[in-house]
Amino acid sequence: MFHRFANPTRFLKLADVIQPWIAGATLVLLGAGLYFGLFASPPDYQQGETVRLMYIHVPSAWMAMFCYSALAGSCAVALIWKHPLADLAARATAPIGAAFTFLALVTGSLWGKPMWGTWWVWDARLTSMLVLLFLYLGYIALNNAFDDPQRGSKSSAILALVGFVNVPIIKFSVDWWNTLHQPASVVKMGGPSIHADILLPLLLMAAAFTTYYLWVLLIRIRTEVALGKIRARQMQKAQTGYKG
């Protein structure tokens, strides 16, 4: 029953083996993706060179969703099976997911300027991304709002699951709201006409972002384990202090 102590140790060993491979894969995929995206693919006949922003924007948006699913999944495992690593994984995933969401929003905004002539348009996808960012921030804030980290991870795990259930409802309502208020004449980013030239760098970048996520996830979990050890030390000191 003392898996709280045993499991991170086994995990750290495994992480030591995997981490260099993941780091290598990230660099290779990212290099290839950037080469194909920036040099080896043609500019769009309509959007010109700005289309290349899509190679960052679209994978970021995918990762934003993927990370939130991973977050909710880890939280479910943490709540149901009380697996300590799931807690750490959830805690470590949230800021990465928030960063991808933010990146998707920023690139969307940059892309919007030449396309729509303004930095921000209440486009359905961008708006959903914005709400997703709020969900991430709420999770992170709640996670850090307690003196006892265990309380924080349990509370925020429940919130993440509630948020996960709500994501489709929010998505649906935002789409509804958007069609009411704006004619859908604007050019949709990453629309249906995806060309093979575009698809290759897009998939490469998506793969690179995924391995990057795993890489940072490993680093962050190791940090959390180390922080846990430090807290355990301090706790031990406080306890021995009691007895004098």
Place this chain on the structure above:
Amino acid sequence: MVKFTGTDLVCYRGERTVFQGLTFGLGGGEAVMLRGANGSGKSSLLRLMAGLGRPLSGVIGWQGQSIADDPEAHNARLHYIGHHDPVKPVLTVAENLGFWAALRSPKEDTNAVMAALERLGIGHLAGVPGRFLSAGQKRRVNLARVLASSADLWLLDEPQTALDKAAEHSFFDAIAEHRSNGGMVVMSSHADKNLADAMEIDLGKFQQEARSGGAATGTKQEVQA
């Protein structure tokens, strides 16, 4: 006959093992005094017994069945006194107690509440709003809540806090009566005053084991890391 049991309990709170390997058994009319320094887990154990928390491992059972299987049935047979005295400032003492008594048995009349208040010497406070009570009076109201409706198991976390000698005496009388009717009591206390022929659990012992155990795993982890 042993009714209320705990088997090989491990309590883990605030990122530390508070106690481990704790086992107890209580039969009708029996009482347990919990002893131990601050932070040794007296309150934590009482909360586990009440079902407010779950042990990391081990089982707390009632007549062989885990209390986690049917928490509401367990709630129905216990009274709990914690660190706070939940007395609402805008409700009178009688309204405060009437609410809690009604939750337990819908047919309970107000006489039981009045009798409990009289027994602890605060019958005259029945119509007074909670905001005018002193700390000692609030504690007595809270204890009267326990007397106002029946339950087999009393879990008392330092019930004497803020009580004067007279009130303490009448409450101990009530405990003795409860036990003579086959009731059970688990009580933590810093005071020397003991319940008559009560068992004793010194949580310090289980903590000692836990601490060396924790340290051992800690070093092992460091070696491997």
Place this chain on the structure above:
Amino acid sequence: MTGFMLILRRDLHLAMRQGMDSLMVVMFFVIAVVLFPFGVGPESNILARIAPGVIWVAALLAAMLSLERLFQTDYEDGSLELLALQPIALEITVMAKVVAHWLTTGLPLIVAAPLLAVLMNLPDEGFVILIVALVLGTPTLSLIGAIGAALILGSRRGGILLSLLVLPLYIPVLIFGVSAVDAVISGFEAKAQLLILGGIFFAALPLCPWVGAAALRQALD
């Protein structure tokens, strides 16, 4: 009397004795809406255009402000752990408190809404649908809010944190609530919006007390 009714009666009793709480929520609602004419100018066509949205957003914020106290006082004085130790399912307890919250905040907001609609120059045909949409939407706000109120128990900076947790989850109710009123004002039917609002409410009705009770359990652990 059932446990549900006992807890509901107690919470209403407490709210009545503490009096000012519900009144403050309504006052906040009124003042928040009244700020808008100052902010955007008093042209009646502009006010009429934004009236449904402004009233809904202010109602959202007012409902949220009062949420913090839903469990907080009971948590601090030990009543909450005692409530959790009664022979009543915790889900029922949460439900009773949610109903009490709606009766003491949601209902007064609905009563005050027509007055604000007048101040905001809402077209006549919008009044009934505004009330109907609020009646369908505000209970959902109390239900979802109960989860947030349970999650923040014992945290630092509870109130401001609560807004961060709960407001994003309120967006669907806001969208369909406003859209219903807008539709009727522009001469369309609002059946779809009302059905969706009702659907959200009936989905939240069993789920939120269940999740709220789980959140309370871990707060008391």
